[in-house]
Amino acid sequence: xxxxxxxxxxxxxxxxxxxxxxxxxxxxxxxxxxxxxxxxxxxxxxxxxxxxxxxxxxxxxxxxxxxxxxxxxxxxxxxxxxxxxxxxxxxxxxxxxxxxxxxxxxxxxxxxxxxxxxxxxxxxxxxxxxxxxxxxxxxxxxxxxxxxxxxxxxxxxxxxxxxxxxxxxxxxxxxxxxxxxxxxxxxxxxxxxxxxxxxxxxxxxxxxxxxxxxxxxxxxxxxxxxxxxxxxxxxxxxxxxxxxxxxxxxxxxxxxxxxxxxxxxxxxxxxxxxxxxxxxxxxxxxxxxxxxxxxxxxxxxxxxxxxxxxxxxxxxxxxxxxxxxxxxxxxxxxxxxxxxxxxxxxxxxxxxxxxxxxxxx
Amino acid sequence: xxxxxxxxxxxxxxxxxxxxxxxxxxxxxxxxxxxxxxxxxxxxxxxxxxxxxxxxxxxxxxxxxxxxxxxxxxxxxxxxxxxxxxxxxxxxxxxxxxxxxxxxxxxxxxxxxxxxxxxxxxxxxxxxxxxxxxxxxxxxxxxxxxxxxxxxxxxxxxxxxxxxxxxxxxxxxxxxxxxxxxxxxxxxxxxxxxxxxxxxxxxxxxxxxxxxxxxxxxxxxxxxxxxxxxxxxxxxxxxxxxxxxxxxxxxxxxxxxxxxxxxxxxxxxxxxxxxxxxxxxxxxxxxxxxxxxxxxxxxxxxxxxxxxxxxxxxxxxxxxxxxxxxxxxxxxxxxxxxxxxxxxxxxxxxxxxxxxxxxxx
Numbered sequence: 001x002x003x004x005x006x007x008x009x010x011x012x013x014x015x016x017x018x019x020x021x022x023x024x025x026x027x028x029x030x031x032x033x034x035x036x037x038x039x040x041x042x043x044x045x046x047x048x049x050x051x052x053x054x055x056x057x058x059x060x061x062x063x064x065x066x067x068x069x070x071x072x073x074x075x076x077x078x079x080x081x082x083x084x085x086x087x088x089x090x091x092x093x094x095x096x097x098x099x100x101x102x103x104x105x106x107x108x109x110x111x112x113x114x115x116x117x118x119x120x121x122x123x124x125x126x127x128x129x130x131x132x133x134x135x136x137x138x139x140x141x142x143x144x145x146x147x148x149x150x151x152x153x154x155x156x157x158x159x160x161x162x163x164x165x166x167x168x169x170x171x172x173x174x175x176x177x178x179x180x181x182x183x184x185x186x187x188x189x190x191x192x193x194x195x196x197x198x199x200x201x202x203x204x205x206x207x208x209x210x211x212x213x214x215x216x217x218x219x220x221x222x223x224x225x226x227x228x229x230x231x232x233x234x235x236x237x238x239x240x241x242x243x244x245x246x247x248x249x250x251x252x253x254x255x256x257x258x259x260x261x262x263x264x265x266x267x268x269x270x271x272x273x274x275x276x277x278x279x280x281x282x283x284x285x286x287x288x289x290x291x292x293x294x295x296x297x298x299x300x301x302x303x304x305x306x307x308x309x310x311x312x313x314x315x316x317x318x319x320x321x322x323x324x325x326x327x328x329x330x331x332x333x334x335x336x337x338x339x340x341x342x343x344x345x346x347x348x349x350x351x352x353x354x355x356x357x358x359x360x361x
Numbered sequence: 362x363x364x365x366x367x368x369x370x371x372x373x374x375x376x377x378x379x380x381x382x383x384x385x386x387x388x389x390x391x392x393x394x395x396x397x398x399x400x401x402x403x404x405x406x407x408x409x410x411x412x413x414x415x416x417x418x419x420x421x422x423x424x425x426x427x428x429x430x431x432x433x434x435x436x437x438x439x440x441x442x443x444x445x446x447x448x449x450x451x452x453x454x455x456x457x458x459x460x461x462x463x464x465x466x467x468x469x470x471x472x473x474x475x476x477x478x479x480x481x482x483x484x485x486x487x488x489x490x491x492x493x494x495x496x497x498x499x500x501x502x503x504x505x506x507x508x509x510x511x512x513x514x515x516x517x518x519x520x521x522x523x524x525x526x527x528x529x530x531x532x533x534x535x536x537x538x539x540x541x542x543x544x545x546x547x548x549x550x551x552x553x554x555x556x557x558x559x560x561x562x563x564x565x566x567x568x569x570x571x572x573x574x575x576x577x578x579x580x581x582x583x584x585x586x587x588x589x590x591x592x593x594x595x596x597x598x599x600x601x602x603x604x605x606x607x608x609x610x611x612x613x614x615x616x617x618x619x620x621x622x623x624x625x626x627x628x629x630x631x632x633x634x635x636x637x638x639x640x641x642x643x644x645x646x647x648x649x650x651x652x653x654x655x656x657x658x659x660x661x662x663x664x665x666x667x668x669x670x671x672x673x674x675x676x677x678x679x680x681x682x683x684x685x686x687x688x689x690x691x692x693x694x695x696x697x698x699x700x701x702x703x704x705x706x707x708x709x710x711x712x713x714x715x716x717x718x719x720x721x722x
Contacts, residue, residue, distance in 0.1 A: 027532075030532070031536060034533075034536050034540075034561065035536075035540055035557065037539070037540055037543045038536055038539060038540070041536075041539055089500070093496050093497070093500065096492075096496065097489075097492070097493040097496055097497075099489070117546060120546075122543075122546030122547065123545070123546050123547070123548065124545055124546050128458075128460070129542065129546060131457075131458070131492075132458040132542045133539065133542065135454050135457065135458055135496060135499075136454070136458075136535050136538050136539050136542070137539075138496075138500070139450070139454065139499070139500070139503065139535050140532065140535040140536075140539075142500065142503055142504075143503075143528060143531040143532055143535060144532070146507065146528060146531075147528040147532070150524045150525070150528060151525075156517065156521055159521070160517055160520070160521075163511045164511070164512075167504065167507060167508040167511060170504040170507075171388075171391070171501065171504055171505070171508070172395075174497050174500050174501040174504060175392060175395050175396075175399055175402075175501075177497050178398075178399060178402055178494065178497050178498075178501075179395075179396055179398055179399070181490065181493045181494065181497070182398045182483075184484070184485060185478060185481075185483030185484050185485050185490060186483065186484070187484065196396065200395065
């Protein structure tokens with residue numbers, strides 16, 4: 001393994017990709033043995049999973065493993081890679097719940113199967129077929145993530161240690177997702193509630209828990225493990241919030257050519273983010289009117305998007321969120337200044353932290 | 362444990378219920394610690410899971426465990442009970458995919474959350490809120506089933522042995538579900554295809570795999586375990602098909618006061634079952650017309666239901682399916698006449714087989 005952190009991360013990413021490719025190949029052949037009707041299911045998940053994604057959760061898991069003293073190990077790479085299938089479940093179901101048409105510039109899974117229904121001139125409603133396929137494909141991805149972890153080849157004791165944190169992470173994810181959909185129905189926005197949702201739905205699940213998962217794979221001794229779990233929470237929780245805040249900014253200001261989502265998608269959808277809650281808190285009467293007219297409007301025009309963006313900037317919400325990201329990142333980084341984290345692992349985690357919060361995608 | 366098989370099964374059912382109740386109580390408190398907004402989620406799953414259900418999968422799993430030499434064990438009861446949470450996931454997502462309004466005479470989960478959205482006068486679409494909540498609650502049930510298994514208290518080696526069959530069962534279930542929704546879109550019906558769907562979606566998942574799961578919990582020795590796995594396949598596969606055929610009959614002829622589903626629900630929905638494929642195969646021209654007019658008609662009247670039922674009877678499809686159920690059951694029962702299955706376990710499995718194929722619900 002190289003000592004230059006960017007190259008080291010790229011190397012881990014390649015090995016994660018290799019393991020996902022080979023696991024999905026085995027499942028593709030398993031499914032087509034059951035029936036040729038299942039080939040499109042395998043194709044859809046292959047294309048969804050292998051054509052994009054930053055692999056942040058596997059990377060945090062593996063770096064957490066290395067930072068807590070684990071030795072480079074192919075089995076642990078496979079175990080970490082399994083988190084990407086859990087993420088596939090979350091994204092497939094999320095796109096369906098949000099009725100999003102695209103993901104990374106391509107049709108979302110329910111739209112993809114709607115297209116198959118139309119092309120094959122199947123009977124019944126194409127939309128219902130698309131939804132059903134997306135529900136099942138998400139479920140399948142969730143089960144596959146489990147199976148890939150179980151078959152990763154890690155030791156029995158490592159697997160046993162990892163199950164508790166793995167389960168808790170998944171319950172938190174689903175709880176956070178529910179808080180999020182509930183939030184969209186409330187009459188008012190709230191910075192505190194949106195921060196909590198960001199924490200559960202995204203922060204803990206993307207960074208803190210994968211690091212804990214990595215520590216559980218590396219360390220047998222309970223009290224030793226708890227020491228790393230605490231450090232990773234100190235690092236991962238603020239970083240996770242910063243990650244989600246970056247997501248909020250990208251959902252409004254992101255370049256659609258890079259994000260693969262239509263410009264201003266979150267604005268059209270009326271997504272209740274920390275950024276929007278801060279904007280609402282700070283808006284004056286005329287800005288309130290602009291928000292009321294445009295935010296969540298299904299017919300939002302390019303002009304409306306620009307008006308909203310200007311309000312978010314003018315209220316100071318955008319720059320406040322940027323400052324918050326910097327503050328949270330710096331709190332996170334400080335947590336790594338511990339003897340328990342060796343310099344190689346610290347460099348990896350710092351590089352990864354930077355990838356998570358300074359991304360454009 | 363009593364020696365009278367009905368009472369013994371009732372006793373296992375009570376212990377399964379007890380463990381589900383206590384697991385869900387702990388999860389309810391976990392969720393409400395995250396946020397009071399999650400209390401309805403906990404209430405919904407509690408009411409969905411604890412107010413009904415035959416607990417067939419836990420019963421088959423536990424009887425499979427006893428029949429392969431396992432000793433009565435509270436931890437194994439909890440492990441078997443976890444399958445009921447997997448079934449909750451399957452039912453919640455199935456009802457959403459089928460757009461079913463009711464389950465066991467009560468609103469289905471997506472309808473239930475639609476009602477909450479309306480009562481609390483939340484913003485946005487109630488239908489979309491209901492769907493999203495059902496997707497997430499199904500996902501949560503799937504994760505909980507895993508967690509309940511992992512925390513059941515069974516030995517590490519028993520857990521390790523059980524994971525492979527548990528994963529395979531879940532992949533098969535999702536594959537079967539996909540075959541089913543795909544089948545609904547095809548231009549023609551086919552007995553062979555419908556039998557295959559019944560096998561994956563229901564037969565293997567309800568009977569064969571829970572028995573294998575039970576064997577994996579009981580037997581450490583690989584070749585000894587394979588012996589029981591083979592016997593349980595011989596017993597469970599035909600019985601599973603008989604179980605699904607009974608389901609087909611109940612979907613058409615079942616008493617709605619007992620099934621908790623509107624009369625003729627499967628006919629209104631146009632569900633492609635083995636029963637309907639056999640009816641289509643045997644129908645003459647005038648019967649074809651009745652099928653074309655009524656089957657899958659959203660506005661199907663009570664008269665239309667009666668006409669269709671008569672066609673299913675007159676073509677001989679109903680009696681053929683009844684005969685097939687008897688034949689499959691008898692093949693299944695024969696498989697238990699082996700020295701490997703002691704008389705107490707055989708009596709339990711026979712009683713359970715009878716519950717599965719002679720049910721009215």
